[in-house]
Amino acid sequence: MTAIAAATVASTLAACGGGDDGGGSSSAEGGENEASDTGVTADSIKLGAHYPLTGVAAPGYSEIPTGVKAYFDCLNQEGGVYGRDIEFIFKDDAYNPSQTSQVTNELVLEEEIFAMMSGLGTPTHSAVVDFLNDEGVPDLFVSSGSLMWGDDPETYPMSFGWQTDYESEGKIIGEYIANEFPDAKVGLFLQDDDFGEDGESGIRQYIDDQIVAAERYTPGNTNVGPQIAALKAAGADFVVGFNVPSYTALSQLTALQLGYDPQWFYSNVGSDPNLVGGLLNRFSEGKVTDAALLDGALTTGYLPTVDMTDNPWITEFSRIWDECGGEGELTNYRVYGMSQAYTMTQALQAAGQNPTREGLVEAVEAVGSEWEGPVFAPFRYSEDSHMGTSGMTIERVVGNGSEEVQPVRITDIGDAEIEEFGGEAATPPANAIPDEEAYEG
């Protein structure tokens, strides 16, 4: 990039009302915004996603798109990406794969989105992952910790994970227990699918000999009495749950009935104290009113949470939610959505002034591992891996918040070592809008 080109383009862009969009990186291409690919026009980029907005999986998860949208709305007010507004369209699939397939057809064929981002759920998204890859639609930052999106880029070149995968999470939990609770008799409470399986295989790498029982529940069956009773009978005094929030509430209530009081450790997915507190209240018909039962339980974290009011990311996200969000409070699910939108903005900036679908994927592979943001640890993106972030803290639930008991440690799937993460926590740039350079290839 020459200095002359940089100067001309900077002035052109300032005229578009952009100002600080993309900054110096915008100079790279030179020239005007073009409709460079499907879903991209001179002044907009269309992104799409599917979420359960109705039905059993809707509580909590339906808040994620509101966070994404609030972030993009504020970003658009500041000039968007290279002067383009981000248009974010999300559709309801009610957590039913056949509906995911229908709404994805609508997004790709009718709305003609540039890329899918943040499509939620393992069974739901696996119904469309082949279609998206066949059609060449970038499938970024799937909202699920399954390994499927990231460990095989040859089969799914367009798909990328985002959150810590369940296997890495299991490994970090396993190591922590081996170090801090070497005498604990550990019981596992697992969802009977990849979620529980991946978590179990990770945790067994470290404490296979400490595990006295592994009980599985089937999602949809609300009676977990047999499983909890079996954990109690096996003498487990430390229970690790790889389960969704409603089963955190169910396991707590069942344990209360059985007079069973082990040390609980819930994986990140199932541990949001606000949501679990609400569910406890509902399931117990008002007999348990908040998440006090969860007090003292351990969990993991890869993102700042709303109770960390002095975290600069949370401060920025609160401001964004107040300015561009809708009704209600900033929740952890909205923080999750905003963080994904932040990463997406980094990806679009890196894809350059006139992005193409292939260019976007190339840029994420090439420079995605260098991005800093609200996520504690770096992403693992490369040509050989499309896995998301790899690091997690261990936290203890206190009231509706949590306190850190072990700083971020990072690892990878398989037999990769667990290491301490040496990096500093990133601080948000001005207005929480990233400024990534265009990747030149």
Add this chain to the structure above:
Amino acid sequence: MSDLQSPASAAGKATDEAPTESTAGANAPSATAKAGRSFLPQSTLPRHLLVLALSAVFAVVLLEVSSPYQNSQIATLSYYAIAAGGLTVLTGMNGQISLGHGALMAAGAYTTALFLDADEPLPLPLILLASVVVATAVGALVGVAAARLHGPYLAGATLALAVGLPGLAIYFHDIFGGEQGMRVRAPQAPDAFESFIETVSGNAASSTKWLAYVGVICLLITYFFLANLVRSRIGRTWRAVRDQEVAAELAGINLGAWRVLAFVVSAAAAGLAGGVLAIVVRLAAPSGFTLVLSLALLTAIVIGGLGSLLGALLGSALLVFLPPFVTNLGADFGLNGTEAAQLAPFVYGVVLIVAMIFAPAGFVGTIRLRRMTAKAKRASAAQAKAAGSNGG
């Protein structure tokens, strides 16, 4: 072809006894009664073949003038309509209620998924045929039990099937992939298909279009068979069992056997629908075959008109086209994405209630009922005028 017409209906003498309202869709005016105005052949098979050919031409035109997204909606419509067609034969023609057709679809879908999972998959028609066979076998088992049950008891038994069968996929998760199901690699379109599309319209022969064609072909074949079956001696016997058990038994009809047959035919259609669903959705997972699917099929045939294939098609179309329409309408009126999404099930419920109040026999059934009433009035008026002195 899409009409399950009953030649033995009471069209000519409807004044004696009011037709059963709920199944009015199944009791169309007979062909002979219509023959004066109809340009279609009177004989069943040629008439259905003609309608089949016309429908096929219409389907090709529809698929070629519509957008790729509408193609995908038509593919979705086809699997709902195939299953609803089978169910409407069972419920409208034979008077049995099934809340378990979602599970029978699951049987077909998993069969297709397993066969397509092979290294060298069989040709697609054979795989779909296998899905039909498996679902038929399951249907026969259930049918044997169902033949002894009536009304709410039958509903309860089939409900258990709907809840229980998808659970098997979770229990045997090594074979069926558990909760996240089996991903299905949609079969590639043959070269002949591409050249066909090239000649017909010059559109791109995408995989979406291919799946839509597979769905529509299956739909047409199913409806052709069902329409013929219903117009045959089998259909007449089913209706006899439905309307008057005692009279049917006196006439030498083995009630149980005929009920099982109806269930088996209906299950076969559900199996094919499941197979089509698996390749269109590209996944067979328990969460795709919840009770909601079975209930959606039932509402589709009720709204469309029990016993009418055209009604089943219309009801399925409502299932497929109404939710996105309402969601987009809601978004246009300024609702946010979540509110607009929540509007769709609400409007569907309202449509169902309004249909029950104002058109209790469904779309097709209500229109037929009106026509039959009008005709009966004309007939009785003419009768009264001509033969008033005889006390007619």
